[in-house]
Amino acid sequence: MTGMPSAQRPPRPPRADARRNAARVLAAARQAVAAHGFDVGYHEIARLAGVGVGTVYRRFPERAQLLEAVLLDVLGELADSAEQALGEDESWPAFTRFFTGLALRTGENAGLSDSLDDRGGPQVAAARRTLLDRVRRLTERAQRDGVLRADLSWRDIPFLARAAAAGACVLDLPADRLQAERCVTVVLDGMRAPASTPLPGRL
Numbered sequence: 001m002t003g004m005p006s007a008q009r010p011p012r013p014p015r016a017d018a019r020r021n022a023a024r025v026l027a028a029a030r031q032a033v034a035a036h037g038f039d040v041g042y043h044e045i046a047r048l049a050g051v052g053v054g055t056v057y058r059r060f061p062e063r064a065q066l067l068e069a070v071l072l073d074v075l076g077e078l079a080d081s082a083e084q085a086l087g088e089d090e091s092w093p094a095f096t097r098f099f100t101g102l103a104l105r106t107g108e109n110a111g112l113s114d115s116l117d118d119r120g121g122p123q124v125a126a127a128r129r130t131l132l133d134r135v136r137r138l139t140e141r142a143q144r145d146g147v148l149r150a151d152l153s154w155r156d157i158p159f160l161a162r163a164a165a166a167g168a169c170v171l172d173l174p175a176d177r178l179q180a181e182r183c184v185t186v187v188l189d190g191m192r193a194p195a196s197t198p199l200p201g202r203l
Helices: 016-036 042-049 053-059 063-086 091-108 116-144 156-164 179-191
Strands: none
Touching: 016 042, 016 053, 016 063, 042 053, 063 091, 063 116, 091 116, 091 156, 091 179, 116 156, 156 179
8 A cells, every 4th residue: 555655744643642741741840840940850850740751851852941841831821821811801800810820930930030041042031021021011001090009110020929929938937828828918918009108219
């Protein structure tokens, strides 16, 4: 039986089990990087994913590919959350939901505080710019609606989200189960208009 030459055949889509393994490896890589930083070993990722270490190497032959995939996954999730918030009618509830998610993800992913352009290359840089543009639009919309203090810059938002992200332990005090949400609530109260104390500096 004759058929199309192999060079002309379209590539076969990945099998269902291969797709599942790829998703598991990415989820495990994201969890491992969040817990241990960018230097986490492939064996730890394989253990979390429940696959052999060879599967991890096949999915991410180079560590740079692993870091890029993790960062694109996190940044994409945050950008989608910001886009959803921009589509909501009420600007303050939309802003607070996005800010809460940003703070929680920042607390879970210490790598977001690193130089993303150096870590991930042009795709990560583009994803970062997309996210920051949506942060700017959310901030400016809330300010136009008079619900967010006017002396905030959109550039303040990622820093405030990082400040609100509670760690697991401070001065030997373990974090309460709802510690992060409590901290975010206090920070959001300080961001809401009208502001009681003017911020130092200029926008």
